[in-house]
Amino acid sequence: MWLIALKASWRQTFTLQIRYLFNxxxxxxxxxxxxxxxxxxxxxxxxxxxxxxGTLDGLFTGYIVWMIVLNGYQDLAFNVATEAQTGTxxxxxxxxxxxxWLAFFSGSLNALISLAMISVITAIxxxxxxxxxxxxxxxxxxxxIGVYIQAYGLGFVLGGLALMFKxxxxxxxxVTFGVIGLFxxxxxxxxxxxxxxxxxxxxxxxxxxxxxxxxxxxQGGHLAVFAVVTVACFVVGWGLFALAEKKAKSMGLLGxx
Amino acid sequence: MPNPRYGDSSCYxxxxxxxxxxxxxxxxxxxxxxxxxxxxxxxxxxxxxxxGAGKTTTIKSVLxxxxxxxxxxxxxxxxxxxxxxxxAKRMAAVLEGARNTxxxxxxxxxxxxxxxxxxxxxxxxxxxxxxxxxxLRLQDKRNTEVRNLSSGYKQxxxxxxxxxxxxxxxxxxxxxxxxDVESSYELRAALKRLQSEEQRTxxxxxxxxxxxxxxxxxxxIISNGRVVADDSIDDLLSLFRTxxxxxxxxxxxxxxxxxxxxxxxxxxxxxxxINETPDTVExxxxxxxxxxxxxxxxxxxxxxxxxESITQEQVDLEKAFLEIVRxxxxxxx
Ligand SMILES: Nc1ncnc2c1ncn2[C@@H]1O[C@H](COP(=O)(O)OP(=O)(O)O)[C@@H](O)[C@H]1O
Ligand SMILES: [Mg+2]
Numbered sequence: 193m194w195l196i197a198l199k200a201s202w203r204q205t206f207t208l209q210i211r212y213l214f215n216x217x218x219x220x221x222x223x224x225x226x227x228x229x230x231x232x233x234x235x236x237x238x239x240x241x242x243x244x245x246g247t248l249d250g251l252f253t254g255y256i257v258w259m260i261v262l263n264g265y266q267d268l269a270f271n272v273a274t275e276a277q278t279g280t281x282x283x284x285x286x287x288x289x290x291x292x293w294l295a296f297f298s299g300s301l302n303a304l305i306s307l308a309m310i311s312v313i314t315a316i317x318x319x320x321x322x323x324x325x326x327x328x329x330x331x332x333x334x335x336x337i338g339v340y341i342q343a344y345g346l347g348f349v350l351g352g353l354a355l356m357f358k359x360x361x362x363x364x365x366x367v368t369f370g371v372i373g374l375f376x377x378x379x380x381x382x383x384x385x386x387x388x389x390x391x392x393x394x395x396x397x398x399x400x401x402x403x404x405x406x407x408x409x410x411q412g413g414h415l416a417v418f419a420v421v422t423v424a425c426f427v428v429g430w431g432l433f434a435l436a437e438k439k440a441k442s443m444g445l446l447g448x449x
Numbered sequence: 450m451p452n453p454r455y456g457d458s459s460c461y462x463x464x465x466x467x468x469x470x471x472x473x474x475x476x477x478x479x480x481x482x483x484x485x486x487x488x489x490x491x492x493x494x495x496x497x498x499x500x501g502a503g504k505t506t507t508i509k510s511v512l513x514x515x516x517x518x519x520x521x522x523x524x525x526x527x528x529x530x531x532x533x534x535x536x537a538k539r540m541a542a543v544l545e546g547a548r549n550t551x552x553x554x555x556x557x558x559x560x561x562x563x564x565x566x567x568x569x570x571x572x573x574x575x576x577x578x579x580x581x582x583x584x585l586r587l588q589d590k591r592n593t594e595v596r597n598l599s600s601g602y603k604q605x606x607x608x609x610x611x612x613x614x615x616x617x618x619x620x621x622x623x624x625x626x627x628x629d630v631e632s633s634y635e636l637r638a639a640l641k642r643l644q645s646e647e648q649r650t651x652x653x654x655x656x657x658x659x660x661x662x663x664x665x666x667x668x669x670i671i672s673n674g675r676v677v678a679d680d681s682i683d684d685l686l687s688l689f690r691t692x693x694x695x696x697x698x699x700x701x702x703x704x705x706x707x708x709x710x711x712x713x714x715x716x717x718x719x720x721x722x723i724n725e726t727p728d729t730v731e732x733x734x735x736x737x738x739x740x741x742x743x744x745x746x747x748x749x750x751x752x753x754x755x756x757e758s759i760t761q762e763q764v765d766l767e768k769a770f771l772e773i774v775r776x777x778x779x780x781x782x
Contacts, residue, residue: 193568201556207554211554211594279546280549281550282514283544283549283563285514286540287567438516440514441516442517443471443473
């Protein structure tokens with residue numbers, strides 16, 4: 193049953209992705225354009241104006257992490273919100289595999305698709321700005337997966353909210369920009385910012401992609417923080433989602449009542 | 450088929466003492482107050498009740514989409530609260546007013562997906578999927594995206610997806626709601642055919658008695674969150690049929706005191722509805738006691754009128770249903 197369900201879920205996710213190819217392509221174009229605007233904007237004003245890790249490097253990796261976060265949390269939260277409204281969510285809940293596992297199945301494939309998309313955008317970013325990047329895949333991938341899992345935790349929280357309160361997609365936009373704020377907190381002034389979601393991921397990515405450091409050479413303490421934050425984000429998100437699920441079932445909110 | 454009773458081994462689905470009150474942000478709604486029933490394997494049973502009666506809430510409680518406040522639900526002997534995963538393996542549903550399918554996927558892709566997440570592999574069960582497509586007349590549409598189909602076809606796709614899971618128990622909540630007459634008939638015909646060919650247990654809910662009367666053999670009438678009747682459709686109808694008569698007599702030369710006939714009958718049988726034409730008198734009367742008809746016949750024979758016809762008034766389920774709901778509400782206040 194599990195294998196068949198996994199196959200079915202991947203096939204469906206992939207097919208839908210193809211059907212929505214236009215959205216996929218337009219996302220690549222907008223995301224690239226937004227970056228270029230920011231890049232040249234910041235350069236014109238002077239890099240010091242925005243403290244994104246101090247330099248334009250920060251903008252680069254900050255933007256990449258931001259895209260990972262966006263893809264990660266939107267995948268789940270957006271699906272819950274729209275499927276609750278269209279009425280396919282209840283059908284997913286009828287599956288003996290369980291909704292959380294189905295979300296995990298399609299989420300794993302979506303993580304791959306997002307990786308492809310972000311790679312393309314990164315390539316466009318590199319080509320248009322002439323920025324040098326170190327592409328040590330073996331070091332980047334674990335950070336990507338970690339950040340994606342953190343984002344999934346956020347997605348679970350927002351997905352839970354979407355179960356309780358319908359039509360909160362506009363609130364997601366606010367969150368999207370709120371995430372940017374996280375990267376702007378300078379660690380030198382506020383050392384606790386290290387322990388926030390996503391920030392350590394951005395720091396690690398900067399070390400790897402900009403300074404050409406290997407993941408194994410990164411400060412051990414930072415890796416530990418990254419790992420702990422990743423697990424914490426996911427567990428908290430999962431837990432809150434389970435709670436929201438329970439509440440939604442008791443209030444009869446899985447459908448579009 | 451006699452009604453299966455609680456605790457009966459022939460009960461495939463057993464619901465007992467189900468209650469649910471929704472506590473909304475503004476107010477409390479007692480959606481179901483006390484619902485118990487039992488469905489045998491292979492039965493096609495109807496849930497009939499006006500809007501807001503609690504049909505959908507009952508169905509969703511069984512499916513695990515709504516958590517009831519109290520009551521027990523067993524499917525195939527499995528306690529749904531204790532072992533939801535095992536119970537889920539045995540159930541599929543088309544839910545009311547929802548899309549139930551992905552509009553950007555084709556009919557076939559939807560069937561493949563929904564069967565898949567229930568552990569049924571389309572590639573292995575191709576023949577069965579073809580059978581469903583044929584029965585529901587969806588063959589030509591298999592590669593059409595659902596968003597491009599008419600509402601009748603959309604609904605049939607949803608039904609196909611639910612059936613493709615090959616579960617022994619299937620719920621169809623208001624399957625004909627919003628369909629045009631033709632699509633509704635077609636869907637009903639397909640359901641009847643499926644039922645006769647596969648012996649699945651199917652629960653169809655509707656507020657439209659014609660739908661239930663057409664496809665089900667037994668009906669559970671729900672009103673105000675309670676079961677108010679649970680019987681085979683034939684028995685339910687005969688309950689009403691035996692007591693309602695329409696008698697037509699013709700006025701003729703032998704008739705004595707034709708002018709007092711009407712008065713006499715309307716005094717003797719206050720519940721009678723009398724309709725006089727130049728040549729005939731039509732008497733429609735419902736007896737509470739079946740022997741009262743003899744009194745009426747006697748009165749008619751005293752007047753020496755010729756009886757043209759006596760017919761048992763054809764009650765349809767609609768009348769029976771309205772009557773039951775009316776009585777029940779009278780009792781409950
Ligand atoms: N999620 C919900 N929250 C609050 N009230 C609800 C909810 N779902 C249903 N109800 C109310 O419960 C009652 C029964 O509804 P429902 O089960 O949908 O009836 P039916 O399917 O027979 O039309 C109605 O009064 C309805 O307004
Ligand atoms: Mg309903």
